Amino acid sequence: LGLIGAVLAIFVQHLVVILAGFLAGGHLVIRVLTLYNWDGQQYVWWIALLGGVLGALLALMMLDWALIILSSLIGANLVSQALPLDQTTTVLLAILLAVSGIIIQSRILQRPAVVA
Secondary structure, three states, X not given: OHXXXXXXXXXXXXHHHHHHHHHHHXXXXXXXXXXXXXXXXXXXXHHHHHHHHHHHHHHHHOHHHHHHHHHHHXXXXXXXXXXXXXXXXXXXXXXXXXXXXXXXXXXXXXXXXXXX
């Protein structure tokens, strides 16, 4: 019973990561298109779908790094979007926050595990 639970947990984890990658990729594409006032409304869902598929593939191929990159991008996007700044400042803040998040999380990932 424990073995079934472990296999199921790994399988469900991969499904959740793929779904999160898909949603994050689609959200980021729509956000970037909105930020640059893109006017191709008839193609926006196709492009968002492509971003979602790429996000899902990234999440599946590079599980730890995908989580680091996607969480940093989404977090930076949410923070910069919430502040009343002009477009250039918003983009610069989002880049700064995303890079900071990736650096901080990658250092945490590379730390050797401490055995007590």
